[in-house]
Amino acid sequence: MPQSWSSIRKKLEQDLLCETLKNRVQYFRTNYHGAPDDYGRFAVRIDGKEVFQANPYNEMAIFRYGAEVKREQNIPGREWTDDGEIINQEVNLAAEEEGRIRAAEDGIVDSCLVPYSIKKYLNQDIKDSIADEDPVIRMLAIFDRRVGKRTLRDISKTVQEQPEWLQEFYRLRLDAEGIVY
Secondary structure, eight states: OOOOHHHHHHIIIIISBOGGGTTTEEEEEEEOTTOSTTOEEEEEEETTEEEEEEOGGGHHHHHHHHHHHHHHTTOOOOEEOTTSOEETHHHHHHHHHHHHHHHHHTTOOOTTTHHHHHHHHHTSOHHHHHTOSOHHHHHHHHTBTTSOHHHHHHHHTTGGGSOHHHHHHHHHHHHHTTOOO
């Protein structure tokens, strides 16, 4: 049985959130009743102000990123054989995932995919999360209490390498901990 959003939110905001940001960071998620495929919205609020959001309407933009990757890499489209086998499935899936990551780096995130990022973050080592290719996972990880000051000092040198939207989250944590970047 999957965990409820309230229990996941409690884990993110109370159990894993660093002390310096407690009561300042809130995670919001809702599913629209009657909407297909878990359509809903995800947002992060800092000091009551929404600074990041994901919604299902980003799906087409993410699709375009994947199509761009396929063009760049000259990946042929999927083909179905007479017995129902799909040819080129693996390379297409890899290109679509690369497109999703590129879109996320530009701040374009499909809210239907956020639960997968949260699940991955909650089930992997914090060192892996802080270095994950998925910016949403890095966003969750930078606020994690398990990221210590030594690691934060190392991270402070890489703030400019993060996607522009994610830099705000890194700066917030570094400022809260009194670390110069």
